[in-house]
Amino acid sequence: MNIPFLDNWRKRQGDTRTATLAETAADDPGGLAELLAECELLRVRAGSSGLELDDSPGSLTALDQLPPRWRDDPEEVPWLGNDAGLYLGTVVVRTVPGARWDIWPSGQPVVRLASGREIDVVGAGLDWAVYGSPELSQVYAEAAEE
Secondary structure, three states: OOOHHHHHHHHHOOOOOOOOHHHHHHHOHHHHHHHHOOOHHHHHHHHHOOOOOOOOHHHHHHHHHOOOHHHHOOOOHHHHHHHHHHHHHHHHHHHOOOOEEEEOOOOOEEEEOOOOOEEOHHHHHHHHHHHOOOOHHHHHHHHHHO
């Protein structure tokens, strides 16, 4: 699977070859974590509400408390949900011992916990953006318990 934004990111890093997320996960797990942590749309929307995302569990609770104004724009909801899931994954990977990014054969990033359990963080982020549930902080708490 060719992923244009990944190629653009790799070019900024000085790497000009085409890569998939799975290849990046295997070759450069730190680079993959950096790429997935960008979550630009979510960071902009949170910032416009006065919330700075600092990659902490507390920021997930703060995101859960934001009024869901993004639901007014149905075209933005899936993008924001995707970013919310990637941000959730970023917080889990950075703060839960043994958690790491993994890539499903479909190309979807997931978080694998030390126990081996996989969390579909993108799916959780999409559900959060559309329905408000599960709360991002709840998914984090469940991951941190393992």
